[in-house]
Structures are given as structure tokens and as C-alpha cells.
Amino acid sequence: MRKILILPTSYLILKNMEVLKIATAGSVDDGKSTLIGRILYDTKSLTSDKLEAIEKTSKQKGYDYLDFSLATDGLVAEREQGITIDVAHIYFSTQTKSYIIADTPGHVEYTRNMVTGASTSQAAIILIDARKGVIEQTNRHFFINNLLRVKEVIVAINKMDLVHFSEDIYNKIKADFETLMQKRDYQDQNITFIPVSALKGDNVVHKSRNTPWYKGQTLLEHFELLDTEDVYNVGTPRFPVQYVIRPKTEEFHDFRGYAGKVYGGELSVGDEVVALPSQTKSKIKEIYLYDQSYQTASRRSSVTITLEDDINVSRGDMLVKVDDLPTIDKQFTATISWMDSQNLVTGNKYVLQHGVNKVLAKVDAIHHKIHPDYSGIEEHISALGMNDIASVTFKLNKSIFFDPFKNHRTNGSFILIDSQSNNTVGVGFIQ
């Protein structure tokens, strides 16, 4: 007899059940940190001691306004130079959601940070300075968020106060961005335009009186109404085995559980599954989360699965449904984003980490470099440098079980590790 879990009532009213991760992208001086500071201020998320520190420093610097960027720029070097040089994470919550903002720098040389921030986010804010309009940097920010298939993109046209809240200027920028959108690969991305002034607070949390012509939502309203289930890209269920649990105690003498996180879809007790790479079939017997057993493991839940049959499954293996096999191959082509100062050249070998599985990979061919500003591709490339994006074919020492990135954000991505430095040197999206 299976135990029935009855949720206490407090469980249902508990906030912080929904989490939305948002990446930000903007060029230097587009007001990204100010925007985040403004959101924190208007949602009353800044505690009084933090607010005091901001007031004190703003005064010291001789500003006649509050410098909200001080709420986010964490490192000493950043405060000295007045710029953001690494991804910072900012947290706040409302009655409906917990928000995590990845504040990523907008410099040309920091593509890797933008890719990193976008990889863990389901939404992105692209900032445009209303005085400058769509610039080359904007193309890059959009390209990266589209390449990484971030579901929700907000184009925040900032500093509207400096262009007299002009509807014409807003419409012109919107039209320019829409032209850019025609070049995108990922068509299902939701894109929303909002005219804002981060410094003055227009349309960030509160509706602006200065933009009567704008009938849409404020930035925060938009995020509040997003369904956090919808923003995760849905694929087919994939269960990469992280760890094999064998208690070897008297009570659980024969227990053999496969611990992992479910990606893309859900798995239920009774589902017929195949273990990869052995291709052995079995059925899901039990699904555990701690001491409770469940009928169904939903997307993104960390569970422990037991199987009807005693088959050999270890870390790096994958459980999938019988009628839903991924591609099993020792060779593939991927779009990669290179993140290391040492060049990638044909013939180089790397450790390739695909989920929790590690194999050895050799660069078979670099096909072409892709300019991340939509200005085209460059062929006959012999090496890739830091921040380059390119189409590359890899050969592996062992097969992996993958889906194209466009069908599965998790099972279609991998990282490359340099076996000399042990650093993460690149990320790839399987074509």
C-alpha cells in the first residue's frame, strides 16, 4: 500500500514556490544596475541598512539622486571603475514569485558572462538607451538570448525621461528591433517592448503618467503574470543518473535507487523505460523524494527511481521512455561559444561534460564562425578565440545520448573542460 502524502494547508499558501530567473543584458551606461536597483527599491526589497549605505555613498559622490547601481555592483574593482565585471545575482520576492536576477555585463569582451547568465534563465531583459536606439551591442544581446533559447525577452527602452517620453522615438526603436527579429532562429521566443525610465521609475514597477500612449504592462507586472511552468522549454523526459543509492542496511537490504533530476517531461510509476547505453528495458517501480513515494516525478524534480528489474545502471547513464529515444552517437555538430584565452584549434582534445556524463572529445572540424551581431558567417577558420561563436564538429571516444538543443535545452547542451587547466572553456548547443 502506497503512502498518501497530504499537504498541510500552510504548504499551499507558502510563498517562494515559484522561482523566475531573469538575465539582464545592456551596454555600458544603459542603466542596467540602475534598473535593478529601481526594481528593488520600488518593491521595497532594499533593507534599511542597505538603503542607508546607498544614500551615504551617493551623497559622498555628490549626486543629487540615489545611485541604485550601488545596490548591485559588488566587487571592489567594480565600484572603483563604476562597471559590472562579473555575473552578480540579486534576489527579491513578491506575493506571487521569487525572482533571481543575473546581472550580466554588457561589454563586448564579456560575451561569456552573458551566455552564462542566459543559460540558467528563463527570461531576459535587453536594455536599450532611448537616445541611442538599436546599436551593434543590442544585436549581440538579442543574438545570445535567441541562441540560448530564452523563452521570454523584454526589450526595455530605457532613459525615456531623456527623450521627453516620446512615443515616436519608442516606435522607431521598436520598429528597428522588429527588423532585427526577422533574423532570429528561435521563432517561438516571446518578445515584449516596454518604455521605461529606471532612474525615475517609469513603467518599472509602477505605471507611468508620462507615457499615456503606452497601454501595456509595467516590467514587474509582466513578470508577475508569467506562468513559471510555461517558461521552461518542454521536451521529452530525460533522466540522467547522478548517483546510485545503495543503503545496504537491514531495512533496505536490496534497495538500489537511481538518483537524478527529471528534465523535459515527467516520468511515472509503471512507465516502460530503456537504460542507456546498455539499451536494457525495464519499468519504473517506485519514485521517491526523501521518505515519500510518488506516482509521478514532474519536470525539474530531484528524485530517486527504482526499477522492476535488477539491471546495471551507473552514473552518467540515462533512463528514457521506450518510444522516445534520443540520438545515440559518437559524433555531432554543435554551435559553440568559446570562453578561454587559449584558442580552440582542429585536433584539440577536451573533456566533454554532457549533463552529468563525461567523455573525451576531439575537434574534428571548425566549419565557420558566426558573428553574434547578425552580420553573417566567416568560413575557412583555423582557430577560435575567447568570445567566438562557431559551428564545430566533434568526435567522441564514447557515444552520448543527446537531443538537438532546439528540442531539449538540457539534453542538447554540453560544456568543454580543458584537461590541463581543468577550467570550463566552452559551451555547446547540439545542432
Next chain:
Amino acid sequence: MTKDTSRVNPLENEAIYIIREVAAQFEKPVLLFSGGKDSITLVRLAQKAFYPAKIPFPLMHIDTGHNFPETIAFRDRLVKELGLELIVRNVQDSIDEGKVKEESGRYSSRNSLQTTTLLDAIEEFKFDACIGGARRDEEKARAKERIFSVRDDFGQWDEKNQRPELFDMLNGQIHLGQNVRVFPISNWTELDVWSYIERENIEIPSIYFAHTRATFLRDGLIWSSDDEVVYRDENEVVEERLVRFRTVGDMSCTAAVLSDAADIASVVQEIRESTISERGARIDDKRSEAAMEKRKQQGYF
């Protein structure tokens, strides 16, 4: 009715995933346990990650000797009840061996001395991964911390040269002598932790709840009076106050807050309405604006 796991906290799922990666990728992990609410939460998450098996790594407490006695009593009981292995290393020993020098005076604390004891213990046991309860919302420098944060042979953090962390993939490959600090609850806020403690009905030390305590005021903060550990001027008057602690560090660097929140529900309510950040009551962060970043570079947790 179909019962599924979809109502499960996404932060909990993430933390369990991270803890499992530690057990799978490292030879000798350890969970750094301070007796505070964050490390107690980590213990519960680790239990969940490996159930029905036991947590496959030990706990380690770097004991400054300035802990609240309630915390130590709680620690020992928890370890016994769960059948966990506990390693304790003492800052006092590092002082006696002449490796560190005790601070003196008004704002003296053993907080920064912990670093030496911790690094020595990591070397002694050859730990390659240390799981800790730090959260990015605590402090500005911590907001930049990775989930797997690589430390060199000297335990130092190179904040300008951190590995990018993409999607869910955690790269735990290190050189001999290096170790990784792992932060499974990086993305939790203080309120998330308290809500979780409430929901999971996790026991925590009594000092987190309102109690009467002998205290004195300094710089607008309420300090626990303990003449052995906490420096006090003659003109700083001891009075009984109804207080609780929001964060539990050393007695010498953790201030109390006036509170009548005697149970977990009232504590959660109080945190929700609070306008002061958690570390506002930590004197060690107030030394300078870059205090935390400097300590982290030197190998502090």
C-alpha cells in the same frame, strides 16, 4: 488522484541536485557545520538527497570556542540522533600553536581566525570539497560566488577568474591540492530558509527564538553579556532583555534583536516584515565596505 512532485520547491530540487553532484564528483567531501540555521538546512537537504542511505560524508565544525553553548548542545544532539560523523577542530588549538594571534579590545572576535583552522583541517583530512551554507543574498561579494567555487592550495578565492557555470552542469575537476567550496543553497534567500524550516518542521537551536538574556547596548546593537568571551566597557550596562538571534555566529560578533517571536511561524512573519538585512547584525561585515570580499580572498568561508 494522481500524486506528483510538481508542488515541490524548485530551490530544494536544485540543492539536492548539487549535493548529489558533490558525492559523485569528489573523493573526500565534507559538510561544514556551524550549528546555524543554514547548515542545519543543509543537513536536511543532504538527508533527502541520499535517502534511504545515510549521508555519505562527515560534518565538520570549526569551533571558535566563542559559540553559544546552546548551539554546541544542539550540534551534539543532532549528530547523535542522525548517526552522523562529526569532526571538530578548535581555533583555540591554532592560537595555542602560535599560528594565529588573538585579537584584543572592543571589537575583538575570533571570526577571522577560523580561516587558519579551517585550512589546516582541509589539509589534515585531504578534503577536496567543502559544502557550506553561504547564500548569495547575504552580502555583495557573495552574490558573485559560484556554486562550485575553486580554491587554490592556499584556500584563496580568485574572484576575477571564476569558472563559468552553464545550465545545470557543474565542473568539479581540480588539481591535486585544490579544493572546491560548494554552496547548494546559493540561490535561497533568508526568507526561503526560514520558510523551509517551517514547512519541514526542522529543529533549530533555541537562541533563534525569543528568550530573556543578559545584554548590553553598543553602537545601537544588542550584545550578549558574557565577560569571558565578549569585551565590555565598564560603562556598558548589562540589562535583561527579551531577544532572539537572527543569525548565529560567535557570541563576540553576533548581535541580538529585540523580539517576542517564540515559535517558527512568528519568526517567519518577523523576517517577512523586517527592514534590516540579516548581516546588519554582524559586526564583522561592518569593518569596511569590502570586508567580506577581503576575507574571502584569504580563504574565509
